Amino acid sequence: MAVKPDMLCVLWSIGLVSMLTLCSGTPTPITVQSKAGNIMGFQENVVVDGQQKTITKFLGIPFAESTAGVNKFKKPVPKAKFTGTFDARTESNTCYQGSEPMEKAIEGSYGLKTTYSDDCLKLNIYIPGSVSTITPKPVMIWMYGGGFIQGSTLLYQPDGLVSYGDVIVITVNYRLGMFGFLRDSQGHFPGNQGLWDQQLAIQWVNDNIESFNGIKDNITIFGQSAGSASVLFQAMYPGNRGLFKRVIAQSGTPFSFWAIANESTSDQFIKDEGCVSTDVVTCLQSKDSETFVNNNTYAFGPVIDNDFLISTPSEIINGNSSKSQMAREFFLSVDIVVGVNNQEGFSAFVYFWKPKNALNDTSNNFTISHSLFKDQVVPNVANVSLPPLVSERTKAIVEELLYFTYTNWQNPMNAAALKSNGIALYDDAYMNAGTIKSIAGHAALGSGRTYLYELGFQTLYHLSGMSGLRGWTHGDDIPFVFGFPLLEWPNVFGKKQNFTTTEIQISKSMITLWTNFAKSGDPNLPTTTSVRWPEYTPSSQEFLTTNSSWFMVGQYFHPQRMSLWNDIIPSVIQQSVNQQTHVECTTKTPIDEILVG
Known part of the structure; x- marks a missing residue:
């Protein structure tokens, strides 16, 4: 089954959370003089963890000029210094989403109205x-998720994280879909515009944050899903050296198969828009942005552009070429936390394999058959996760390996095991394998500290709305990191959410771990917690994990499954490539004929 862009967005935009706080008193205006001008x-006063706290907010500050007209589909242009005083008391516009259904999802599912x-x-x-009385604070810059086609800063209100964690938090809008990632094979468009947006925002923060009592030499970038892959991409761009020290990547890496797009997507988009003349750039820039949103059915995302991404993530982290040396050295120098939830693949699995007549059932009571698992689930995962142009023979071998590894051979027809193993298969393909590849490379070669986690609490709250889950699905960590349970009137998607005492304590501990890392590079300091999170090393391979209700230390992250994805399957693919190359050299058979079987 092919995965449509809109499907992936729905499945992987789950970091999007609407959080409301009850403010007491009238907001007090305050002006800061910065290098960007007066802002x-x-x-305002908010209630966090039962106590009234003061938070100072500056909203909708432009760090780049408008991307309309001649700036459309181009790298961002730094914003000129403000003349007079810029009024930063209102949330900003939202970047166009990758498609019209994604805009409706934000306004409908999340109950938000935006422009x-x-x-x-x-x-x-x-x-x-x-801001005028606090001591300087560490800074955390958030990049939202959404499959690179959906997202908005409107969805992330970090009052709990800011107040309880005692850090400055900055949320950033960046371009999405074709607006943020258009790059054609002819080089008319630069590609990775959304990553350049993020980078310019990081630069702006570094230039101006001291005026807001932030510590410019203690900046951490963090994100979830596509935002998680984004912050690791930022750590692979050597132009960021000196702009941040640490990275927290929650559920997504550059090694995830969905994190790198193909330029052919842009070529087809340009062709379908009728812009095949010599002046392709002017043709596309002259069109109204809303028409692209209404008509878009394409999958856009980061590409290897030899500029922002000088090479593939594998070459940057594990290679030895001089071309990628600066990127590799920078990546290895930063401190990183990378992790996943224990049921990352649940949402995708449910979307594709739950009976369609039961999609509105939130009880999670459904099963799959052995024939469905073997003949459809396994081939689907192999199809979406393998690189393009692998031979049918190679794909068949990989399918056999997946079927063998994810089958309970003591009882291969057991419905519960088929479902559980199917979810684990999606966990590994979408998230886990790339996570371990990122963390292992950094731990083996890096000078920066390396931490790994897998979280899976038995909480009542789940972003998917499902009940009866054994842990956390994609995005379930976001409300707890942002301190949602600590707010006086927690509200999710227009509905009041009641959190248990355990869930409140989980949120406090996660905020402490996350902000400890942002402050010191060590999640265990300066504030002590009830669990000590060990650093991940190639020898110990320890990581932070959970039982149903609390944190614990684990060792060796699903080693057999990770070896399959990161050692055995790449070896099978490489042997296939070597055999095909040998056949081509000896028989002069066209490569196109070799690759089809």
Whole structure:
């Protein structure tokens, strides 16, 4: 089964959470003088963890010029210094989403009304306390998820994280879909515009954050899903050296098969838009952005452009070429936390394999047959996760390996095991294998610290709305990192959410671990926690994990399954390539004929 772009967005945009706080008192205006000019924000009182706290907010600050007209599909242009005082007391416009259904999802599923615009490259700053009286604070810059085709800063209100964690949090809008990732094979468009947006925002923060009492030499970038892959991409761009020290990547890496797009997507898009003349750039820039949104059915994302991404992630981390040396050295120098939830593949598995007449059933009570698992689930995973142009023979071998590894041979027809193993298969293909590849390379060669986690609490709250889950699915960690359970009136998608005492404590501990790392590079310091999170090393391979209700230390992350994905399957593919190359050299058979079987 082919995975459509909109499906992936729905499945992997799950970091999107609407959080509301009840503010007491009238917001107090406050103006800061920065290198970007005078900026007016406001102070307000909020209730966090049962206590009234002050948070200072600066919303909708533009860090780049509008991307309309001649700036459309191009790298961002730094915003000129403000003349007068910029009013930063209102949330910014949202960047156009990758398709019209994605815009409706934000407005419908999340109950938010917003204006979509080309003038959307803006950021929000949240400061614990009064900016004029606090001591300088560490800074955390958030990149949202959404499959690179959906997302908005409107969906992330970090009051709990800011106040309880005592850090400055900044949320960033970046371009999505064709607006953020258009790159054709002819080089008319640069590609990775969305990554350049993020990079310019990081540069803006580094240039200006001292005016907001942030510590410019203590900046951590963090994100979830596509935002998680994004922050690791940022750690592979050597132009960021000196702009941040640490990275927290939650559920997504550059090694995830969905994180790198193909330029052919852009070529087909340009052709379908009728812009095949010599002046392709002018043709596309002259079109109204809304028409692209209404008509878009393409999968856009980061590409290897030999500029931002100088080479493949594998070559950058594990290679030895001089071309990627600076990128490799920078990646290995930063401190990183990389992790997943224990049922990352659940949402994708349910979407594709739950009976369609039961899609509205939130009980999670469904089963799959052995024939469905073997003949459809396994081939689907092999099809979407293998590189293009592998031979049918190679694909068949990989399918056999997957079927063998993810089958309970003591009882291969057991419905519960088929479902559980099917979810594990999606876990590994979508998230886990890439996570271990990223963490292992960094731990083996890096000078920066390396930490790994897998979380799976038995909580009542799940972003998917499903009940009866054994742990956390994709995105379930976001409300807890952002301190949602600590707010006086937690509200998710327009509905009040009641959190248990255990869930509140989980949120507090996660905030402490995350902000400890941001402050010191060690999640165990400066504030002590009830669990000590060990550093991941090639010899110990220890990581933070959980039982049903609390943290614990694990060792050796699904070693057999990870060896399959990161050692055995790549070896099978490489042997196939070597055999095909040998046949081509000896028989002069056209490569296109070899690759089809």
